Amino acid sequence: MSNERQVRTLMRAWPRPDRIERGDEIVGTTLDLLREGITHLPVHLAVNLVLGGLQARWRMRPPLWRWAWYRMGGRLPTRWHRWMLNDLTSPGWRRRMVMSRAIAVGFGAIIGVSATQIVLHQTDGFTPTIFLVSGMLIGGLLGAITRSRKDRDRQLVRNGYHWPPSNDPPWPPPPAPTTSDQQRPGAIGRRPT
Amino acid sequence: MGKPMRDATFLILAALADQELHGYGIIGEVKALSGGRLVLGPGTLYGTLDRLTEQSLIRPTRTEVVDGRLRRYYGITSEGISAVNSEADDRAATLRAATVRLKLGLRGALA
Numbered sequence: 370m371s372n373e374r375q376v377r378t379l380m381r382a383w384p385r386p387d388r389i390e391r392g393d394e395i396v397g398t399t400l401d402l403l404r405e406g407i408t409h410l411p412v413h414l415a416v417n418l419v420l421g422g423l424q425a426r427w428r429m430r431p432p433l434w435r436w437a438w439y440r441m442g443g444r445l446p447t448r449w450h451r452w453m454l455n456d457l458t459s460p461g462w463r464r465r466m467v468m469s470r471a472i473a474v475g476f477g478a479i480i481g482v483s484a485t486q487i488v489l490h491q492t493d494g495f496t497p498t499i500f501l502v503s504g505m506l507i508g509g510l511l512g513a514i515t516r517s518r519k520d521r522d523r524q525l526v527r528n529g530y531h532w533p534p535s536n537d538p539p540w541p542p543p544p545a546p547t548t549s550d551q552q553r554p555g556a557i558g559r560r561p562t
Numbered sequence: 563m564g565k566p567m568r569d570a571t572f573l574i575l576a577a578l579a580d581q582e583l584h585g586y587g588i589i590g591e592v593k594a595l596s597g598g599r600l601v602l603g604p605g606t607l608y609g610t611l612d613r614l615t616e617q618s619l620i621r622p623t624r625t626e627v628v629d630g631r632l633r634r635y636y637g638i639t640s641e642g643i644s645a646v647n648s649e650a651d652d653r654a655a656t657l658r659a660a661t662v663r664l665k666l667g668l669r670g671a672l673a
Contacts, residue, residue: 402586
């Protein structure tokens with residue numbers, strides 16, 4: 370495997386937006402660091418590259434409570450819009466959306482059923498509980514799958530973005546922090562305020 | 563006095579104080595400024611550059627392609643100049659204080 374391929378493979382540790390916007394730059398700098406004739410990437414460089422990517426992923430993500438709020442359909446502050454846009458538009462968005470809804474529905478079902486049991490003083494026999502939780506989970510999952518596209522679009526609009534992206538004259542690009550010198554063609558435009 | 567800067571941050575800002583540099587150039591300058599003690603890896607470098615850009619201490623200025631490799635240049639902002647000046651003053655003050663203590667300790671040992 371060539372050095373460039375090795376570096377590009379390790380770049381998978383970096384968040385997707387970083388790979389798109391500055392992957393070539395990071396790969397170029399890493400290759401510049403290699404002396405001529407080296408056929409394998411030194412371990413310390415590989416580790417540094419991967420750790421840097423994981424840290425970039427961590428920095429990009431909203432904190433847990435903001436994430437939970439966002440998963441319930443809430444808005445995120447601009448600082449995390451770059452992560453949100455990636456979450457909602459990159460491959461796997463439907464799986465992420467359905468999984469998070471399933472977890473939310475699961476928690477809701479457990480809390481709801483437990484509360485019902487306490488209120489009704491029903492302490493014996495868990496069969497109805499299991500049926501209830503399973504039914505709510507299956508119903509919630511089916512609902513999440515069938516509504517996922519609409520939910521995704523609504524989430525984007527709620528956070529101030531056009532969706533689907535139009536060919537209108539471009540709005541000012543989202544104030545994504547580190548990255549964009551320019552907006553990529555077809556990227557999502559910010560709605561006017 | 564704010565939180566002290568990490569060495570990598572301070573040296574990157576110092577490297578950019580008088581010139582625009584690309585990633586590889588920054589690594590070389592930081593190595594020279596630190597007397598070879600600090601060699602940044604790409605992960606550390608771009609993580610720090612991201613953070614400094616978010617804090618508006620540096621900004622990307624231009625890109626060029628050299629030998630098929632993309633190079634993005636970074637320049638320091640006025641906020642960055644203030645931050646690095648302030649950090650340099652703090653470090654100089656610490657160094658002065660430490661030097662005085664060392665001299666006192668040396669005199670005490672010789673007496």
